[in-house]
Amino acid sequence: MKTRIISAIAFFLLLLVAWEAASLLGWVNRILIPAPSDVLRYLYGAVLDGSLASAALVTVKRLLLGYLCGIVIGLPLGLVTARFKLFQDTIGLLALGLQTLPSVCWVPLAIIWFGQTESAMFFVVVMGTLWSVIIATETGVRTIPPIYARAARTMGSRGIHTWVHVMLPASLPFIVSGMKQGWAFAWRSLMAAEIYVTILTGFGLGHLLHYGRELNAMEQVIGVMFVIVVIGLLADKVLFSPWERFLHRRWGTQGSR
Amino acid sequence: MGIQQELENEAPSKLSVRNISKIFHSKHQIVRALDGVSLEINEGEFVCLVGPSGCGKSTLLNIIAGLDQADEGSVLSDGQRISGPGRDRMVMFQEHALFPWLDVLDNVMFGLRLKPNLKTNERREVAKYYLHLVGLDNFLHANIHELSGGMKQRVALARALAPNPKVLLMDEPFGALDALTREQLYRDIQRIWAQRKKTIVFVTHNVREAVCLGDRVVLFSPHPGRIRHEYPITLPRPRDINSVSLAEKSGEILQALKGYLNDGVVTAANSRTPFNTDGAAE
Ligand SMILES: Nc1ncnc2c1ncn2[C@@H]1O[C@H](COP(=O)(O)OP(=O)(O)O)[C@@H](O)[C@H]1O
Ligand SMILES: [Mg+2]
Numbered sequence: 129m130k131t132r133i134i135s136a137i138a139f140f141l142l143l144l145v146a147w148e149a150a151s152l153l154g155w156v157n158r159i160l161i162p163a164p165s166d167v168l169r170y171l172y173g174a175v176l177d178g179s180l181a182s183a184a185l186v187t188v189k190r191l192l193l194g195y196l197c198g199i200v201i202g203l204p205l206g207l208v209t210a211r212f213k214l215f216q217d218t219i220g221l222l223a224l225g226l227q228t229l230p231s232v233c234w235v236p237l238a239i240i241w242f243g244q245t246e247s248a249m250f251f252v253v254v255m256g257t258l259w260s261v262i263i264a265t266e267t268g269v270r271t272i273p274p275i276y277a278r279a280a281r282t283m284g285s286r287g288i289h290t291w292v293h294v295m296l297p298a299s300l301p302f303i304v305s306g307m308k309q310g311w312a313f314a315w316r317s318l319m320a321a322e323i324y325v326t327i328l329t330g331f332g333l334g335h336l337l338h339y340g341r342e343l344n345a346m347e348q349v350i351g352v353m354f355v356i357v358v359i360g361l362l363a364d365k366v367l368f369s370p371w372e373r374f375l376h377r378r379w380g381t382q383g384s385r
Numbered sequence: 386m387g388i389q390q391e392l393e394n395e396a397p398s399k400l401s402v403r404n405i406s407k408i409f410h411s412k413h414q415i416v417r418a419l420d421g422v423s424l425e426i427n428e429g430e431f432v433c434l435v436g437p438s439g440c441g442k443s444t445l446l447n448i449i450a451g452l453d454q455a456d457e458g459s460v461l462s463d464g465q466r467i468s469g470p471g472r473d474r475m476v477m478f479q480e481h482a483l484f485p486w487l488d489v490l491d492n493v494m495f496g497l498r499l500k501p502n503l504k505t506n507e508r509r510e511v512a513k514y515y516l517h518l519v520g521l522d523n524f525l526h527a528n529i530h531e532l533s534g535g536m537k538q539r540v541a542l543a544r545a546l547a548p549n550p551k552v553l554l555m556d557e558p559f560g561a562l563d564a565l566t567r568e569q570l571y572r573d574i575q576r577i578w579a580q581r582k583k584t585i586v587f588v589t590h591n592v593r594e595a596v597c598l599g600d601r602v603v604l605f606s607p608h609p610g611r612i613r614h615e616y617p618i619t620l621p622r623p624r625d626i627n628s629v630s631l632a633e634k635s636g637e638i639l640q641a642l643k644g645y646l647n648d649g650v651v652t653a654a655n656s657r658t659p660f661n662t663d664g665a666a667e
Binding site: 273275276278279280281282283284285289293294297298300377378379380 | 476482496499
């Protein structure tokens with residue numbers, strides 16, 4: 129374990145040093161590929177003047193709002209899709225089709241429907257989340273061994289109680305992986321939307337990236353990219369790691385798909 | 386309701402299986418899983434249903450459990466017609482059917498939580514009592530996937546006993562276990578049956594197991610599923626699966642079983658017992 133951490137740290141340090149050296153020695157064009165120290169200087173400044181924090185806040189707020197709505201709508205839809213033939217042949221089919229659509233593709237539609245508004249952002253994130261949550265929940269419920277529901281029935285569980293206390297937890301491994309996929313889609317589509325859509329109600333990380341390009345400020349572009357990576361990693365740790373640890377503990381390695 | 390009262394044994398039920406028939410329509414054929422099966426099971430009796438796979442044992446058990454409906458006939462529990470699952474009849478399946486998202490204690494609590502008139506800490510005490518009964522005091526908070534096959538079935542047994550049913554329905558519960566683990570469980574299930582006084586219907590395809598556990602062994606034959614014969618077992622308890630008298634008795638039943646498996650008609654040459662080919666329906 130320790131040697132693995134050391135080798136990881138060593139790798140990244142080496143990468144940074146080589147990169148910095150290449151810039152200093154003039155092997156690469158410093159305008160196109162700024163040195164790590166330039167990026168760091170930008171990040172330091174952006175943190176101090178608060179532009180980075182406020183942009184990150186705007187982006188994360190949009191993301192969480194749309195993502196939570198996507199889950200709140202997607203979970204029950206997935207459940208009824210698994211349960212009722214009618215929903216399976218309608219919503220289920222729709223979800224199956226739209227899930228294959230790269231979520232970036234929602235951006236043009238969102239702009240036409242909602243214009244340069246917060247609603248357009250919201251719409252894109254919800255679309256990114258919704259379909260994979262529906263599909264994952266449906267798959268989860270479908271793959272539950274029928275014996276769980278039968279066992280619950282002999283113990284007096286019926287209707288809603290069975291859904292809440294048996295079907296839902298039993299499909300948790302699938303639901304968590306669906307939520308994770310939904311998160312990845314939502315995150316990607318929001319970035320695309322922010323880069324393409326300039327709106328005045330909020331200035332997100334995507335916009336920062338966009339203006340970095342407009343200003344030819346490559347250290348800003350790379351600095352913001354770095355922040356986006358960090359937020360992605362943090363979200364994974366905060367949102368999904370606890371669930372995955374729970375799955376791993378309860379189901380063993382088999383369940384933590 | 387207090388915990389002492391909750392732990393008191395419910396009086397075991399008398400079961401009457403009356404002329405049950407069940408037909409499954411699969412894609413290519415019609416399967417007569419049960420054909421006019423009748424069986425009386427006394428209060429507190431331990432009855433073993435034996436037969437080759439496919440003769441309708443599980444189907445009958447599920448009908449008694451109320452999980453499946455018969456096409457014809459009815460099952461009465463203490464004179465009451467069974468129309469669905471009920472806490473008075475708990476089931477133990479071959480695949481343990483424990484819930485992996487709950488730990489051992491919460492699995493046993495699942496049925497208890499659905500039982501009214503109990504406080505949460507009383508439910509916990511009841512669950513602990515049954516886990517003690519099956520010898521799992523030290524595994525209250527273990528995860529299901531960490532348990533061995535035998536321990537999983539012990540948890541399943543505790544879970545089935547916890548709501549204090551009048552009838553215990555067991556469908557090949559030890560089928561997937563190794564011989565040593567099974568022997569230990571034979572001893573334990575006999576002890577628990579004596580202590581908790583349940584009516585038990587126990588399905589198995591293992592004749593020795595049936596003779597070891599049952600007051601009566603009911604022999605089924607397939608296509609269509611019917612009762613062929615019943616053997617009262619009067620060997621003294623607790624029984625040891627390896628004892629000579631038990632081996633003799635199961636040899637006798639096994640021979641009859643082989644007889645009708647070979648040609649469907651039992652002749653004097655391959656059976657020492659007179660055979661009731663009309664089934665045991667009275
Ligand atoms: N749900 C079902 N659909 C179709 N056929 C079934 C179903 N359940 C059981 N059967 C058939 O009914 C017969 C009896 O099955 P079962 O009661 O499981 O037998 P056993 O438990 O004695 O092995 C078998 O031939 C089986 O294939
Ligand atoms: Mg069976």
